[in-house]
Amino acid sequence: MRYSAGAYTDIGTTRENNQDSFCVLRARSRVRGNVLMAVVCDGMGGLARGEVASGTVVTAFSDWFTKDLPMRIQECSLKQVGDIWIEMLHGLNERLRDYGRAENIRVGTTFSGLLLMGTEYLWVHVGDSRIYLFREGEMDQLTVDHTVANRDRGTEIADVRAGNMLTQCIGVSRALEPDRGTGRLKRMDRFLLCSDGFYHRCRSADFAERIEKKMESGAEMTKLCRELSQLMIERGERDNVTAVLVGADGGWKYGAETWRRKMDRLWHGRGFYINKELIRTHSKEILL
DSSP states (O other): OOEEEEEEEEOOSSOSSOOEEEEEEEEEETTTEEEEEEEEEEBOTTSTTHHHHHHHHHHHHHHIIIIIHHHHTTTOOHHHHHHHHHHHHHHHHHHHHHHHHHHTSOOOBOEEEEEEETTEEEEEEESSOEEEEEETTEEEEOSOOOBHHHHHTTSTTOOGGGTTSBSOOBTTOSSOOOEEEEEEOOTTOEEEEEOHHHHTTOOGGGTTTTTTSOOOSHHHHHHHHHHHHHHHHHTTOOSOEEEEEEEESOSOSSOHHHHHHHHHHHHTTOSEEEEEEEEEOOOSOOOO
16 A cells, blocks of 8 residues: 655634644555554644644654654554554653643643554544545544533533533643544545644535545645645634645555665665655744
């Protein structure tokens, strides 16, 4: 299975800074084939230094992909990766909580992460950013928003005014319980990871024709992310807007054998080769 990806982020119309962060990293393993990781983090706009929180989490996962995964790739299953990611999120939650207490502020971020490995995928999620799967003309939201509205849905205590408040986010929650899921990839699957600024004014019809067409490069996927983000802003979205689009079994202009020979030249005997890296954070301060 081959992967492609594109991404776009925009500060929006009213925010003073962009508190969203994302990364897309792609690699090739002799043992496990192609690997891709995508992460979107939305720093809390109502809290101080949301960009520090989102940037710290994205940087930590980028470091894991480039430094830790190559050491584990041979024996690591997606279930084990899920365990590792959740352990990382618990550690980052405590680190950001400690930072907030030391600075007498509150910092927090959502997390939506996706890993494609071979013919399988893993997702892990905290907060109200989202991951969608587009398959055979159908749009399926894989994640569930961790909001008061979803928690209290159908109960007598449901409060519309507090509906958008988060019940979980990294850096604030005392007890963090990330969601996760796995599945098998099908040809022409498309995944969308996005912040809430992107999906508030987005409709499935916006993707109906665009998402199904064959996209030959990450540049074309980035163009689609940019076009849809701008459309959301034109519809009145004021928040930061971030979208990452990932495709399976597409996006390469090379045939399978040609691509294998190309990667062999790049490997030079290495068992793990990172052939694309895209990271964007807007914080000058990252907690290490």
